[in-house]
Every structure is written in C-alpha cells, then in structure tokens.
Amino acid sequence: MATPGPTQVPNEILMAGAKEVIHHRSPQMQTLIEEINQELPKWFRTQNDVYILLSSGTGAMEAAISNSLNIGDKAIVVSNGYFGERFVDICRIQGVEVVEIRTPWGTSASMESIAATYELHPDAKAILVVYSETSTGVKNDIQSIGQYFKDKDTLVIVDAISGLLSHALEMDEWGLDIVLAASHKGFMMPPGLAFVSVSAKAWNVIDRVKPRSYYFSFARYRKFYPMAPSSPGVSLLQALQVSLQLLNHEGYDACVRRHQGIAKAVGAALEALGFELFVQDPKVRSNTVTVAKAPGGMSAKMLLQILSNKFGLTVTGGQGELKDTGIRIGHVGAVDVIDIMGIFGAIEMSLSEMGYTFDRGSSLQAIQNSLAEESVYV
Amino acid sequence: MATPGPTQVPNEILMAGAKEVIHHRSPQMQTLIEEINQELPKWFRTQNDVYILLSSGTGAMEAAISNSLNIGDKAIVVSNGYFGERFVDICRIQGVEVVEIRTPWGTSASMESIAATYELHPDAKAILVVYSETSTGVKNDIQSIGQYFKDKDTLVIVDAISGLLSHALEMDEWGLDIVLAASHKGFMMPPGLAFVSVSAKAWNVIDRVKPRSYYFSFARYRKFYPMAPSSPGVSLLQALQVSLQLLNHEGYDACVRRHQGIAKAVGAALEALGFELFVQDPKVRSNTVTVAKAPGGMSAKMLLQILSNKFGLTVTGGQGELKDTGIRIGHVGAVDVIDIMGIFGAIEMSLSEMGYTFDRGSSLQAIQNSLAEESVYV
Numbered sequence: 001m002a003t004p005g006p007t008q009v010p011n012e013i014l015m016a017g018a019k020e021v022i023h024h025r026s027p028q029m030q031t032l033i034e035e036i037n038q039e040l041p042k043w044f045r046t047q048n049d050v051y052i053l054l055s056s057g058t059g060a061m062e063a064a065i066s067n068s069l070n071i072g073d074k075a076i077v078v079s080n081g082y083f084g085e086r087f088v089d090i091c092r093i094q095g096v097e098v099v100e101i102r103t104p105w106g107t108s109a110s111m112e113s114i115a116a117t118y119e120l121h122p123d124a125k126a127i128l129v130v131y132s133e134t135s136t137g138v139k140n141d142i143q144s145i146g147q148y149f150k151d152k153d154t155l156v157i158v159d160a161i162s163g164l165l166s167h168a169l170e171m172d173e174w175g176l177d178i179v180l181a182a183s184h185k186g187f188m189m190p191p192g193l194a195f196v197s198v199s200a201k202a203w204n205v206i207d208r209v210k211p212r213s214y215y216f217s218f219a220r221y222r223k224f225y226p227m228a229p230s231s232p233g234v235s236l237l238q239a240l241q242v243s244l245q246l247l248n249h250e251g252y253d254a255c256v257r258r259h260q261g262i263a264k265a266v267g268a269a270l271e272a273l274g275f276e277l278f279v280q281d282p283k284v285r286s287n288t289v290t291v292a293k294a295p296g297g298m299s300a301k302m303l304l305q306i307l308s309n310k311f312g313l314t315v316t317g318g319q320g321e322l323k324d325t326g327i328r329i330g331h332v333g334a335v336d337v338i339d340i341m342g343i344f345g346a347i348e349m350s351l352s353e354m355g356y357t358f359d360r361g362s363s364l365q366a367i368q369n370s371l372a373e374e375s376v377y378v
Numbered sequence: 379m380a381t382p383g384p385t386q387v388p389n390e391i392l393m394a395g396a397k398e399v400i401h402h403r404s405p406q407m408q409t410l411i412e413e414i415n416q417e418l419p420k421w422f423r424t425q426n427d428v429y430i431l432l433s434s435g436t437g438a439m440e441a442a443i444s445n446s447l448n449i450g451d452k453a454i455v456v457s458n459g460y461f462g463e464r465f466v467d468i469c470r471i472q473g474v475e476v477v478e479i480r481t482p483w484g485t486s487a488s489m490e491s492i493a494a495t496y497e498l499h500p501d502a503k504a505i506l507v508v509y510s511e512t513s514t515g516v517k518n519d520i521q522s523i524g525q526y527f528k529d530k531d532t533l534v535i536v537d538a539i540s541g542l543l544s545h546a547l548e549m550d551e552w553g554l555d556i557v558l559a560a561s562h563k564g565f566m567m568p569p570g571l572a573f574v575s576v577s578a579k580a581w582n583v584i585d586r587v588k589p590r591s592y593y594f595s596f597a598r599y600r601k602f603y604p605m606a607p608s609s610p611g612v613s614l615l616q617a618l619q620v621s622l623q624l625l626n627h628e629g630y631d632a633c634v635r636r637h638q639g640i641a642k643a644v645g646a647a648l649e650a651l652g653f654e655l656f657v658q659d660p661k662v663r664s665n666t667v668t669v670a671k672a673p674g675g676m677s678a679k680m681l682l683q684i685l686s687n688k689f690g691l692t693v694t695g696g697q698g699e700l701k702d703t704g705i706r707i708g709h710v711g712a713v714d715v716i717d718i719m720g721i722f723g724a725i726e727m728s729l730s731e732m733g734y735t736f737d738r739g740s741s742l743q744a745i746q747n748s749l750a751e752e753s754v755y756v
Contacts, residue, residue, distance in 0.1 A: 006402065009399045014398070015396055017396055018396035023384060023694075054569070054570060056593075056610070058609075059593040086592075184609060191432070191609040191613075192432060192613070192614065212590070214471045215433065215468075231436075231562060
C-alpha cells in the first residue's frame with residue numbers, strides 16, 4: 001500500500017492492538033494513558049495536553065469547529081483541495097459563515113492574500129487551514145499563518161492530519177491554536193483515533209462558545225483528562241503506545257527528515273519516468289503524497305491496475321482535474337527507502353508491460369541521486 | 379474482566395483486528411464491507427441497512443438525536459439510570475426540549491405512565507429509551523413502547539448498546555425506528571465501532587430535519603453505503619467480520635438464551651451468598667449486568683479490591699446510591715458458564731479471606747441449579 005493514508009502498519013503496532021482489552025477505568029488503563037499523554041504532546045511540540053478522540057480525522061475537524069465557533073460566527077478557510085473544501089462544508093453545516101480563500105488545486109495561498117482577506121474581515125473568529133492537502137500534494141504555510149495571527153484574536157485551526165510528523169510543526173512557537181491529527185498517517189496506525197491539542201488562547205474562546213456537541217465537547221475531554229469521557233478505543237490506545245515508542249526511537253528530526261528525503265526522491269523518480277509533478281513550486285510540495293500527471297499517451301488507470309493486480313500494490317489515482325491522468329503516491333508513516341525503491345521497481349515493470357519506452361532503472365537511479373544530495377540514508 | 383462492557387474479546391477476534399490494514403477504497407474493503415453489511419441487519423432483526431460509525435456508543439446516541447430532531451423539537455426520555463440521563467444531557471446540548479419520565483433507579487417505567495406522558499405531549503417528535511441500563515441492571519420494555527408508538531408519528535429511538543444480542547430485539551416487528559449498538563458489548567469486540575439502523579418512518583423525518591453534523595450525518599452514511607463516508611476503523615471492521623462469523627455459529631436464539639440463562643444464574647449465586655439484588659422485579663432485570671447490594675457489614679470495595687489484586691479480575695462497583703455498597707457483575711458478550719463459575723469461585727475465595735461466613739460452594743451450587751431449571755448447558 002503506497003497511499004496517502006491509511007498507511008502500512010508495522011507488525012509491532014498491529015500486535016499491540018491485539019493485546020487483551022483492558023477496562024477503560026482500570027489501573028492498567030491509568031498507567032497506559034498516562035504514558036501516552038506524557039509522550040503525545042512532544043510530537044505536537046506543545047506544552048498543551050493532547051486529547052484523543054475516537055473518530056476519524058473528519059470528526060476532529062468538526063469538533064474543532066463546533067467547539068470554537070458559535071452559530072453565525074465568521075471563519076476564513078484556506079481551500080485548495082478536498083480537505084479545505086471539507087472544512088467549508090463542515091462550517092456551513094455548523095452554521096458558521098465562511099470566507100473562502102480559494103486558490104487553484106496544486107497551489108497554495110500566499111501570505112499576502114491571507115493578510116488581505118483578514119483586513120477585509122477582521123471580525124473572522126478563526127482561520128482554518130489544511131497543512132498537507134492529501135488530494136493535491138500541496139503544503140500550506142501554517143508557520144507564516146500562525147505567526148501572523150499570533151497576536152490577533154483570530155484562532156488558527158490546523159488540520160495536520162497527514163501533515164504532523166511528516167513536516168516540521170511547532171504548535172507553540174508558531175502560534176497554532178487547535179491542531180488536529182489522526183492515527184493512520186504519521187503515527188503508522190490503523191485508522192480510528194484522532195488527536196486534538198488546544199492552546200490557552202483557544203480555551204478562552206471555547207469557554208465562551210455555546211456548546212452544541214456532547215460527544216465532541218472539548219470541555220468534557222478536559223474534565224475527564226487524562227482518562228477518556230466515554231469508552232475509548234482501547235485496542236487502538238494499546239497500539240498507540242507502541243507507535244509512540246517507535247517514534248521516540250527514531251526521533252522527531254529524523255522522522256521529518258525521512259519524510260522530506262523520500263518525498264523529494266519520489267518526485268525525482270517520477271520526473272525521470274516522464275511524469276509531470278502536479279505541484280509546480282517545490283517549496284509548497286507536501287512530504288506525504290506526490291501527485292503527478294502521466295506522460296501523454298500513457299494510461300494512468302492501466303498503470304494503477306497492473307500495480308494492484310500483479311504486485312498487490314495499492315496506489316491511488318488523481319482527484320479533481322487529474323481524475324483520469326494522475327497518480328498519487330503516498331509516503332507517510334512507516335515508509336522507508338527500501339519501500340520506495342520496491343514501489344518504483346514495480347512501476348517500471350508495469351510500464352514495460354504497457355509498452356511504454358523509458359530507461360530501465362532510471363527512476364531508481366534518480367531516487368539514489370536525490371537521497372545522496374539530501375544526505376538521507378547514505 | 380467481568381464488567382458490563384468492555385467485555386472479554388475472544389482471541390480470534392483480537393487476531394482478526396491485527397491483520398494487515400487494507401485501504402478503505404480498495405476491492406478487498408468492498409468485499410469485506412459487503413459481507414459485514416449483509417450479516418449485520420440479521421442481528422437487529424431488520425430489513426433496514428445498518429450503518430457503522432467510528433465512535434463510541436455515546437457518539438451514536440448524539441447522532442440519533444442530531445439527525446432526527448430539530449432544535450426546539452420536543453422529545454420524551456425514559457430515564458432510570460446514567461444512560462437515560464445521558465440521553466437527556468445530549469438532547470439539551472442539541473437544543474431539544476426534554477420531557478423526562480424518571481423512575482427510581484432499579485425500576486422501569488410502566489407503559490401506562492409512558493402512554494399518559496404521551497397524551498400530555500402528543501407533539502413529542504421522539505421517545506428515547508435505553509434498552510439495558512448498565513448503571514442499574516434494569517431492562518426497559520422497548521417491545522411495548524415500540525408497539526404503542528408504531529402507528530403514531532413519534533419516533534422510537536432505542537439505545538440497545540448493551541441490550542442487543544443479549545436480549546430479544548425485533549426492530550421491524552416491534553416498530554423501533556432508530557436502534558443503536560456498539561462493538562464492545564454483545565459483539566465481543568474492542569470498543570470503537572457503533573451501529574445504527576434507521577427505519578423508513580425515521581428516514582421520512584430525517585430527510586426534513588435541518589442537518590447540524592457532518593461527521594454523524596445519516597444522509598452521508600446512506601449516500602456512501604455500503605462504503606464509509608470517511609476513513610473507517612479498518613482493523614475493527616476486520617475484527618467485526620470474525621465477530622459476525624462467531625455469532626452466526628452460535629445463532630440468534632442461542633445467543634439470547636445464553637445471556638438470559640447466565641443472568642439468572644448470576645442473580646441466584648449472589649442471593650445464595652446473601653447479596654440483595656438491586657432490581658426487585660425479575661421481569662425487568664437486564665441480561666447484561668447484575669447489580670447487587672452487599673450484605674450488611676461486608677465491604678463491597680474490599681471484595682472488588684481482592685478480586686482485582688489477587689485474581690486479576692475486574693468487577694465494577696455500584697453507581698449512584700450503591701456507590702459504596704454495590705457490585706456490578708457484567709455478563710455480556712463472550713461469557714459462558716465456565717467463566718461465571720470461575721468468577722464466583724474467586725468471589726467465594728475472596729469472601730473467605732475477608733472472614734465473611736457462608737457455605738463454601740453455595741453460589742456455585744445455585745448457578746448449577748439455576749441453569750438446570752432453564753435447561754441451559756445441561
């Protein structure tokens with residue numbers, strides 16, 4: 001599986017999820033959850049607590065909105081992919097007025113346009129932005145956004161679901177107010193848990209917002225912390241404990257550097273095969289997924305089919321305008337250089353079978369050159 | 379663990395949950411989810427589809443309310459325990475006006491009082507009732523409630539989270555409109571999935587209610603069915619497949635009969651040791667948990683502590699008025715006669731250690747006599 005999430009789950013994590021289920025109000029759970037709660041904030045680079053929701057990332061997106069914005073409040077949404085659009089959809093269903101900063105897919109919004117929008121709408125209670133857009137492979141500049149809004153009343157709400165652990169993210173230093181993540185991306189786990197960290201600035205707002213969800217109430221999470229307010233995903237928490245151990249073993253910087261090195265190598269490999277990278281500006285390319293357009297005459301669909309049928313390898317197709325011509329290679333979570341070289345070996349063999357002309361080994365050569373430049377794994 | 383949920387998880391189910399994670403839009407997922415979706419409605423005794431939410435049971439309770447009731451609508455809530463009270467809390471946070479039918483803990487509301495309340499509030503859009511109250515061990519009469527409201531506009535919303543599979547429940551025949559369940563009770567799974575089935579009568583209402591949740595939107599579940607609208611709990615779905623196979627192997631009637639036989643035996647065993655059953659009327663006793671008051675002079679807390687420390691057995695204490703003097707023995711899910719006899723063996727040994735005077739073996743004798751009467755496992 002080389003998709004932008006779910007990702008491959010290391011065996012140690014799968015096995016930890018198969019341990020005997022313990023009761024969520026037992027001393028064993030207390031020990032487990034205290035270890036997790038102590039470790040988790042490190043990966044958000046924050047002094048705040050991190051709450052663990054039993055939901056997909058979408059649930060956490062809705063939770064951030066319903067906890068921090070009243071019906072009728074105004075929010076700015078940076079939208080340049082499916083997940084930005086999802087923020088817009090959730091705001092609307094939650095009765096929040098949306099000012100959209102929409103840029104074409106494959107691009108990111110400039111800080112100038114964000115500042116200009118804010119100046120037109122200084123009453124915006126929050127700005128919502130997706131760190132890494134899985135649909136397009138674009139990274140949005142949450143560091144500049146955070147720093148711009150740090151001394152303003154507007155909250156910065158970041159969907160870092162695929163972005164956390166694969167890119168640098170400094171919640172406290174950058175002034176991010178609500179940061180969301182999920183288990184099945186950088187944490188290398190099965191889907192099922194979402195993570196939310198809330199700044200003091202955000203709590204000031206949340207405490208004055210009229211609550212409209214019981215299940216997703218951050219106040220309830222705070223009240224029961226470190227335990228869960230209702231039945232938590234026990235097996236997933238047991239898996240999370242091992243995920244955090246593995247992450248600790250690798251370390252924060254190494255984890256981000258690995259993702260960065262692999263993303264760059266994948267881009268180079270695709271270009272070597274004649275693919276065109278969808279995100280033109282290398283500075284806004286995400287480390288979690290590389291989106292590329294197949295060369296003229298090549299059927300991206302057929303390539304994905306051969307990869308799936310012959311090699312049992314799931315690579316996802318393009319979305320939006322690249323629906324028929326694009327591929328999206330995911331490389332978030334438990335992905336290493338060997339995996340990537342294996343995947344491109346399979347891509348080359350599939351292209352040969354399709355009769356496409358290229359230099360055998362050229363993508364693998366590009367990967368090695370790219371890694372050597374970055375001094376990753378060499 | 380002998381608690382009213384989470385319950386012991388059979389090894390086959392734990393191992394299924396540790397299988398390699400598959401992509402939620404892959405052909406393998408299509409096959410898995412189609413098998414699950416075909417099997418699941420049988421256990422709700424319904425022709426309706428069953429949607430699988432990634433949340434705890436509390437999330438499903440909120441989903442039922444936010445999908446089927448508008449802000450300002452009136453709902454009748456049958457409340458005789460913590461989960462009835464939770465329905466009230468969620469209604470209030472969701473802006474729904476509540477008419478409470480509150481009866482003392484340990485009792486159930488009579489059909490007469492429910493009918494009388496309805497006659498005073500014929501504008502109630504729904505009646506919400508917990509089938510099996512885990513906090514008190516009371517079973518509410520959802521069959522009579524369903525049949526009473528079947529030809530009225532009021533929807534019958536049932537929290538069958540611990541009640542499903544442990545008691546007869548005939549969704550279609552009894553006229554139940556929204557039935558909720560969760561993975562970590564009768565399905566013998568880790569917590570993490572909730573189940574919702576929706577009647578045609580309920581859909582008529584839901585389609586006219588102004589939606590106010592994206593994550594929990596039943597319309598979204600219907601639209602994406604049989605697939606999930608956002609990342610599903612893949613590992614839990616793999617576990618669910620095996621859970622349904624095990625349930626099929628036992629069969630619907632046998633499963634309910636096992637829970638019934640064990641509940642009766644547990645009650646008899648507790649009485650043999652001098653405990654007083656909290657639910658006086660045997661007809662409204664739940665099959666999932668037995669709540670009892672320790673005999674005068676015995677410390678329930680110490681008993682639970684010895685069970686935990688010496689035998690590694692988690693039994694929960696009483697709630698509400700039985701906080702200090704009560705015990706709650708859970709027997710839902712993968713519990714058999716051998717488990718129950720082992721548990722009572724440990725209880726007897728703990729009581730001996732506490733210096734409590736009783737006839738050794740008397741609870742085990744009572745279990746056997748009770749099972750013989752019921753022709754369960756003899």
